[in-house]
Amino acid sequence: MANQGHRDRLSAIDASFLHQEKQSSHMHVGALLTFDGPPPELQDFRRHLESRLSLVPRYRQKLAFPPLEMGRPFWVDDPSFNVDYHVRHTALPRPGGDDQLRLLVGRIFSQRLDRSKPLWEVWLVQGLEGGRFALISKTHHALVDGVAGVDIATVLFDLQPVPAEMAAEPWTPAPEPSDAELVAEGVAGLVRTPLSLVSRAIGALQDPGRSAEQVREVAEGIGELVWAGLNPAPDVPLNVEIGPHRRVWWVERRLSEFKEIKNALGGTVNDVVLAVVAGALGRWLRSRGVRTEGLELRALVPVSIRTQDEHGRLGNRIAAMRGPLPVYVRDPIERLRLVQRAMGNLKQSKQALGAEVIAGLQGFAPPTLLAQASRINFSTRLFNLIVTNVPGPQFPLYLLGREMETIVPIAFLPERHALAIAIMSYNGKVDFGLLGDYDAMPDLEDVGRTLEESLEELLAVARKQSAASARANGGETSTANRGRAAAKASDGE
DSSP: OOOOOOOEEOOHHHHHHHHHOBTTBOOEEEEEEEESSOOOOHHHHHHHHHHTGGGSGGGGEEEEOOGGGOSSOEEEEOTTOOHHHHEEEEEOOTTOOHHHHHHHHHHHTTSOOOTTSOSEEEEEEEEEGGGEEEEEEEEETTTBOHHHHHHHHGGGOBSSSSOOOOOOOOOOOOOOOOHHHHHHHHHHHHHHHHHHHHHHHHHHHHSHHHHHHHHHHHHHHHHHHHHHHTSOOOOOTTSSOOOSOEEEEEEEEEHHHHHHHHHHHOSOHHHHHHHHHHHHHHHHHHHTTOOOTTOOEEEEEEEEOOOGGGTTOSBOOEEEEEEEEOTTOOOHHHHHHHHHHHHHHHHHSSHHHHHHHHHHHHTTSOHHHHHHHHHHHTOGGGOSEEEEEEEOOSSOOEETTEEEEEEEEEOOOOTTOOEEEEEEEETTEEEEEEEEETTTOTTHHHHHHHHHHHHHHHHHHHHHHHHHHHHHHHHHHHHHHHHHHHHHHHTTO
């Protein structure tokens, strides 16, 4: 079937990720995935991937930039697309352990993606200990966000060991647009946006009561973002000049441990995750000689604003909230309660709505203004690090008959941010993926250690409280039983 090619303009949010990318700040995200069993043959894996590319058509598209900055870039079919360029093959040196794997992932994530080609790579890695293999995926943030990315990534995987049969569909790229066509599209886009605003205004006149409520909510949301902008994040060793090179580390735990803490101490699994991160960063900062009394870090917590009818579409529909990390609190229960309260307040606030509206207004801005607006909306002064938590499938996935063991998510480092923490659950496990600047974070392993210590601390408190509650409930039950027995005896039963 021939491809009915089309040109999609990047959304304002997607374009902002291009503007934010600098020499030392790579805007790609991805994951390390490990599998049980021998690696497939490279040609078999390529055929498998190619057979499913029709499900993700943008993976065969590249960027096209209108001349004279006449509008945002477009996604257009790449007439030179070759899957061999995007599917890479390598092997670990012996012994093929985590140390060798971490070095490889760090090197791969130190290299920017080539903007003249579709913005993704997948590495097939053999030579892991135990005869296992891995995949390393890398995709530009402008192409796909963390929440939708989980859905798109699963086109490679099956729910059962026997893969579903899919034949590769014939694909014919649409002709590349000329510079004149791109300029015309850019001008048309700039014209269409005001017309869209007029249409919304007419709709508002027809329903003034509802519109007044929306205007009030939007104003409150933008006001909260402005207030947050007037209060920059504290200056800590996480916020220094970074280079292009990366280190990675990961920590794997059981999802049941986080649920155990939640059930005993309250909150949500996400609250527990953020409390664990806050406790870990407090320990790490103190190990570096930083005084944490009264110190509260700010995490940029991406939130999906993708509606149900947009589920599975490519492109970013995210807003960012700045969640407090009370690293000054040493008591684990109090730290969890503070995080729980703060995140509850953020969800009730209009921050996410305000961010979405600002992103929508950027759709009307020419690229030069868009670049400035994206820096305001994504100002690195407002947060200390990215902390993103993505729920994954709680059942096994398979690639060509091999079961996936782990998914380690990997985020990105904005300018002057030496650490990013991505968390993902999969099949009863929770993996923390730590991405650090190579020079600024030589002790990235220590952050992983403090994450485990912080979790163990909360887990011990939760188990102690659960045991105390069980004893108290047991005592109450015994007393009630004795009371009922005495009543029966007095009644002659």
